[in-house]
Amino acid sequence: MADIRPFRGWHYNLMKFRDLSQVITQPYDKIPKELQQKYIARHPNSFVNLILPAAPDPYAFSATTFKLWSQQLVLARDADPAIYVLHQDFEIEGQKKTRKSFVAAIRVDEFEKGTVLPHERTLSKPKADRLSLLRATRADYEQIFMLYDDPQGVIDKTLTPTGEPMMKATDDYGVVQKVWAVTDPAKLAAVRKALADKVTLIADGHHRYETALNLRQEMERAGSVPDDAALRFKSTAFVNISDPGLVILPTQRLIYGLTSPKWNDIVAGLSKWFEARPIKDAEIQSELAKAGTDHVFVLHVGRNRTWVLRLSDKAAVEQVIKDHSADYRDLDVAILHSLLIENVLGIKVADIEDHVAYERDLAETLAKVDSFNYQAAFIINPTRADQVQKVASHGERMPQKSTDFYPKFISGLVFMDIGDKERL
Numbered sequence: 001m002a003d004i005r006p007f008r009g010w011h012y013n014l015m016k017f018r019d020l021s022q023v024i025t026q027p028y029d030k031i032p033k034e035l036q037q038k039y040i041a042r043h044p045n046s047f048v049n050l051i052l053p054a055a056p057d058p059y060a061f062s063a064t065t066f067k068l069w070s071q072q073l074v075l076a077r078d079a080d081p082a083i084y085v086l087h088q089d090f091e092i093e094g095q096k097k098t099r100k101s102f103v104a105a106i107r108v109d110e111f112e113k114g115t116v117l118p119h120e121r122t123l124s125k126p127k128a129d130r131l132s133l134l135r136a137t138r139a140d141y142e143q144i145f146m147l148y149d150d151p152q153g154v155i156d157k158t159l160t161p162t163g164e165p166m167m168k169a170t171d172d173y174g175v176v177q178k179v180w181a182v183t184d185p186a187k188l189a190a191v192r193k194a195l196a197d198k199v200t201l202i203a204d205g206h207h208r209y210e211t212a213l214n215l216r217q218e219m220e221r222a223g224s225v226p227d228d229a230a231l232r233f234k235s236t237a238f239v240n241i242s243d244p245g246l247v248i249l250p251t252q253r254l255i256y257g258l259t260s261p262k263w264n265d266i267v268a269g270l271s272k273w274f275e276a277r278p279i280k281d282a283e284i285q286s287e288l289a290k291a292g293t294d295h296v297f298v299l300h301v302g303r304n305r306t307w308v309l310r311l312s313d314k315a316a317v318e319q320v321i322k323d324h325s326a327d328y329r330d331l332d333v334a335i336l337h338s339l340l341i342e343n344v345l346g347i348k349v350a351d352i353e354d355h356v357a358y359e360r361d362l363a364e365t366l367a368k369v370d371s372f373n374y375q376a377a378f379i380i381n382p383t384r385a386d387q388v389q390k391v392a393s394h395g396e397r398m399p400q401k402s403t404d405f406y407p408k409f410i411s412g413l414v415f416m417d418i419g420d421k422e423r424l
Contacts (some may be wrong), residue, residue: 001115002148002195003107005233005424006081006188009181009414010139011167012045013076020169024177024412027142028052029126029207035172045074047412051133051141059136066139077417081424082181083188084414085159086237089176090407092247099245099407102159102182103143103414104191105233105424106200108212116146116209117201117392119402125353130211140212140230140416143237143409144205147389148198150240158190167413175407179414200238201392204405209234230422237409241385249404250382252365253336254357254374258345261375263301266344273316273339274309281306281366288381295335298379303370311335327390332380333402340378358401 012020022043025031028051031039039048055061069075084103089096109115134140150156159182167179182188202209212234219225225232239246267276279287284298287308295311311317321329321338328334341347347355357374359365365377383403391398 002198002200003115003233004192004195004238005105005107006083006183007105007230007233007235007416007424008078008081009084009103010070010075010077010417011414012412013073014166015076016074017045020167020412021171023047024169024171024410025051026172027408027411028130030408045069047141050137050139051411059132062133062139063136066137078181080183081188082183083159083191085161085180085182086409086413087161087165087178088245088407089178090174090245092406097245097247099239099247100156100243101237101239101409102155102191103235103237105230105416106146106236107232108209108216108234110213114199117199117395118206118209119201119203119388119392119398126207127211127214130208131214134211134215134418138231138417138419140235140418142205142208142411142415143235144208145203145405145409146236146238147201147203147241147385148195148238149242149389150194150198151242153240153242155191155194155238156240156243158187158194169410169413171407171410173407175410177410177413195238201241201389203239203388203403204408226423228423229420230416230424231418231420233416233418233424235414235416241389246385247406248382248385248388249360249406250380251401251404252359252362252380253341253378254359254365254368255341255345255347255355255376255378256357256374257355258347258375261345263299263305263376267299267307270309270340270344273311273313275312276307276309279306279308280304283308284362284379288379291381295332296381297332297336297340299376300366300369300379301376309340311339324396325391325394327387327394328396328398331383331387331391331398331402333383333399336378336380337399352400360404 023046025039025047031052036048036052039046049065050062053061086101086103088099111118161180165178165180169177216232270276297309300306317329368374369377
């Protein structure tokens with residue numbers, strides 16, 4: 001079902017760039033203004049100049065820069081189509097892990113075809129921005145993150161790397177990236193065959209996938225697009241859902257723009273659904289860790305104004321979250337959005353972008369509320385990989401930012417040309 005193909009990757013000229021750590025970046029949606037400026041100052045050829053330029057017309061600037069860097073041999077292109085094996089070595093909570101993946105192109109199909117499944121809702125603004133960039137550059141700069149099910153690890157065994165990696169870099173969080181190019185026709189064919197009957201699941205990068213789909217549909221309306229045209233594909237990093245290095249972190253919700261909320265009254269009103277108990281800020285993580293199979297959240301509205309909320313009326317979930325599967329109703333993030341954000345706070349789904357912001361780091365989340373930049377924060381446990389798979393199999397989408405897979409796939413290692421003449 002999944003059409004996977006190798007491609008001739010663009011990357012930094014490895015004869016000129018010995019230390020790629022100086023030019024790689026986090027993905028565009030993880031680069032705030034301060035980090036953007038840091039990247040620009042770090043190196044004149046930083047990849048941020050392609051994915052998120054600081055220019056009056058960022059899209060034209062990116063297109064011009066791509067052309068210029070290719071002429072100056074800042075960038076180079078591989079002679080043969082390849083699948084790029086990518087290993088990421090990292091440490092989390094004192095444990096050392098390696099997440100194994102490979103980068104290839106996947107045919108972009110409508111979700112209705114069932115080849116590629118989403119698991120989150122998307123926001124409109126990021127898709128418009130990325131579509132403008134794709135139109136201007138015709139370069140697929142950043143991979144999306146896709147999960148596939150291979151419990152026996154057949155594909156990982158096929159792609160077991162040998163020798164020194166062709167690229168190695170360390171990102172801002174100390175994650176070591178290692179890349180090998182696999183060009184052996186037999187191995188490429190074996191991977192394509194192994195994935196041909198698989199349904200893949202978007203773990204991260206829904207906006208970029210839908211943007212690639214929008215561009216393909218746009219080009220089809222404008223004229224004939226060959227079946228093997230590169231723009232019918234999206235560069236993708238594939239990870240086995242059984243990989244021991246697969247880590248999901250929680251994403252906290254920051255609330256703003258409410259009219260004079262009275263938090264003591266709001267918490268008192270939650271008693272029909274939740275057991276609410278005040279806790280110290282230092283107890284947040286331990287309280288969440290004790291959740292077990294219960295649905296537990298933390299509401300923080302200021303320094304030492306924090307409550308742990310434990311769902312006591314599970315029947316309320318079925319009353320409020322209708323027309324969804326039991327697997328969906330069992331998600332902490334679904335309960336958080338439906339019961340607490342939408343029902344209690346009255347924030348409509350259509351207005352979510354005007355009242356909810358997202359933050360991964362717990363300390364930063366608390367600081368943003370304590371400094372009065374935000375009115376409150378809901379702190380949650382992470383969604384599990386098996387939950388993501390189950391919900392997606394029902395054709396359902398979780399609220400946006402339901403998952404935060406760590407580490408991110410960095411930008412600047414390898415990317416794909418999707419110009420009019422490119423074929424795969």
